[in-house]
Amino acid sequence: xxxxxxxxxxPGTTPGTTADTASRYVIEQRCRSCGHGSLDLVLDLGxxxxxxxxxxTADEPHPRFPLSLAFxxxxxxxxxxxxxxxxxxxxxxxxxxxxxxxxxxxAKGEAEMLIRRRNLTRDSLVVEVASxxxxxxxxxxxxxxxxxxxxxARNIAEVASRNGIPTRCEFFGRDVGQRLAxxxxxxxxxxxxxxxxxxxxxxxxxxGAAAMxxxxxxxxxxxxxxxxxIEHAEFDTIYHxxxxxxxxxxxxxxxxxxxxxxxxxERIAVHGGSLRVFAEPAGASPVVAPAVASLxxxxxxxxxTTGAFYAxxxxxxxxxxxxxxxxxxTRKAAGQKLAAYGASAKGSxxxxxxxxxxxxxxxxxxxxxxxxxxxxxxxxxxxxxxxVLRDPALRPDALVLLSWNWAREIARQQxxxxxxxxEFIVPIPHLHTISAANLxxxxxxxxxxxxxxxxxxxx
Numbered sequence: 314x315x316x317x318x319x320x321x322x323x324p325g326t327t328p329g330t331t332a333d334t335a336s337r338y339v340i341e342q343r344c345r346s347c348g349h350g351s352l353d354l355v356l357d358l359g360x361x362x363x364x365x366x367x368x369x370t371a372d373e374p375h376p377r378f379p380l381s382l383a384f385x386x387x388x389x390x391x392x393x394x395x396x397x398x399x400x401x402x403x404x405x406x407x408x409x410x411x412x413x414x415x416x417x418x419x420a421k422g423e424a425e426m427l428i429r430r431r432n433l434t435r436d437s438l439v440v441e442v443a444s445x446x447x448x449x450x451x452x453x454x455x456x457x458x459x460x461x462x463x464x465x466a467r468n469i470a471e472v473a474s475r476n477g478i479p480t481r482c483e484f485f486g487r488d489v490g491q492r493l494a495x496x497x498x499x500x501x502x503x504x505x506x507x508x509x510x511x512x513x514x515x516x517x518x519x520x521g522a523a524a525m526x527x528x529x530x531x532x533x534x535x536x537x538x539x540x541x542x543i544e545h546a547e548f549d550t551i552y553h554x555x556x557x558x559x560x561x562x563x564x565x566x567x568x569x570x571x572x573x574x575x576x577x578x579e580r581i582a583v584h585g586g587s588l589r590v591f592a593e594p595a596g597a598s599p600v601v602a603p604a605v606a607s608l609x610x611x612x613x614x615x616x617x618t619t620g621a622f623y624a625x626x627x628x629x630x631x632x633x634x635x636x637x638x639x640x641x642x643t644r645k646a647a648g649q650k651l652a653a654y655g656a657s658a659k660g661s662x663x664x665x666x667x668x669x670x671x672x673x674x675x676x677x678x679x680x681x682x683x684x685x686x687x688x689x690x691x692x693x694x695x696x697x698x699x700x701v702l703r704d705p706a707l708r709p710d711a712l713v714l715l716s717w718n719w720a721r722e723i724a725r726q727q728x729x730x731x732x733x734x735x736e737f738i739v740p741i742p743h744l745h746t747i748s749a750a751n752l753x754x755x756x757x758x759x760x761x762x763x764x765x766x767x768x769x770x771x772x
Contacts, residue, residue: 338378338553339396339606345557346515346567349387352394353620356382356548356627361665363402364552365657371693374496382551382558389618390563396513397553399465399484415722418581420506423535424452427502431531439492440500440525442485442518443508445469447478451730454478461498463489486514492519497703500525503532508583510536510555523594532573532592534564540617541586543612545693545742547664548630549659549715550585560617561588561608568592577602585718585741634667637740641713642675649710653677654723656684656696656739660715661742665691675709678702680726702730713738714747724752 343350355694358380366375384391435457441450444462446469453460454477462480464470470482483489503522512518512720516594526704539560542550550558552679557563565575573592576599581587593599616622644651656679663669670692677689678699689695701707708730714720714737724747731737 337398340379341392341394341396344385344387344390345392345513346390346563347385347388349385351381351387352385352392353623354381355384355391355623356551356630358382358548358551358662358666361552361662363554364661364690365402365554366690367656367684367687367696368690368693369687371688373688374635375690377691378553380551380553384620384623385563386620388563388566389560389612390567391558391560391623392592393551393553393556395553396556397541399513402511402554415490415719416583420449421452423506423533423589424456426447427504427533428453428456428458431502433501435459437501438499439502439504440498441504441506442479442522443505444473444480445512447473447476447480449504449506450478451476455599461500473735485518485521487517487520487524490524494524498525499527499530501527501530503530504534505532506535507537508557509534510557513556515557515567516570519567519573523571523573526594529597530594531576533589534592535581535583535587535589537584538580538586538588540612540615543617543623543626545585546626546629546633547585547741548626548633549663549741552658552662554658559588560592560612561605562612562618564588564590565605565609572596574599574601575605576600578604578608580608583718593658630666633740633743633771635664635745637713637738638667638669638673639664640738641669644711645673650675650708651711651713652709653694653713653715654688654699654727655679655716655719656681656687657716659718661690663715664689664694669713674713675707676701677715678712699727702727702735708733708735710734711736711738711746713740715740717741720747728752 360377361380362375362377368375378397379395381394383394431646438459439453440461442463444450444464447462450460460479462473462478463485464473464482465484467482470480473480487660489614503525513723526532536559537550539558542558561578568575572595574591574595575590577591579589581589612618641651651673652675656677671694674694676695676697679685679696680699684696685698716723717739731749731752739745
């Protein structure tokens, strides 16, 4: 487990801001998973603001923190070295999963699969860690299955509770998991979608999840897959909330440390390519699906367990950013009006690393009413409703699609904008555009828009 020496706590403020406990971070000296004392640098993103720290005013002071990606030669975990206090990152979160129809459909499908696969009944219990607004658990509630959500962001936990999802507002870890187990909370399924990457104490988190599991239970985690991130130069997935970037090799070692066996794995298309991992208590002697050995072998064969695999990643990222900025400057020189779509954390990383600011873009559209009226960290671009796309005076000629992982959904929502001659500039995995001319061809394709292709099949 990593240590956090007090000597490595640094004030992370920009000039003119106040140095307080909300602007402090830790430089990790050891691997977050295995404790190895030497980490190899993969990519240095410089000093950037917190990606989800949306501003209330355009001139609101906000801290910047260093951000660097590193590889652990001990267990193959890829991770950032900087840890910002979780209360700063998640105390008032503005990402509500229910604003994405694609995420809602994905959650419904996952719930139906688990109910069928695990034979869940009214006597079963499903616990979700980082349960957000209940977008996933509500599907189990509708089937009459008991649920418990654990969500650290108070504003989001309150929304879930109002929607009828029993939710505890606290940061999950070893102590919480063991306390819930003592209280009689023993789960048939422990779920964690896109949460493992956010966890500073990986060992405590997994130990807590294992403590809540029934002997015959299963823990199911989804997270963006490192293999897709590297292959498709998805560097915008890197931000301070995402502490870790997982291969199956790294996950396998982490779970084994806490008495869990990875019994199955699926590759899924969500978020530009993700893994869904099933882990069961070793005492249950679970049958391990062939997909596990297959993907572990693939990672060894492609070199993902060695530092050399990541050597070209940094240059590919710089080349991608240079191509995007050149395109935007060319368009501006030609008199085009440009803006962006999706006030996402991905977008914050992309814009701040590439140096995209108000000289290139006019504003950012986002469907989330919780984000509208705020400003993007770093460049202070205003976040507005997509309704502006219907205003001829404000309507841009092109929109940089910052939330490119939901490209299909967004393109369908904004079909009128495309039909009116607008286009989306998609930056990752390579620079290309979506317009009315090619949207129908994309709609006819079985693969999602973006880099992942048909990843729904098992590995």
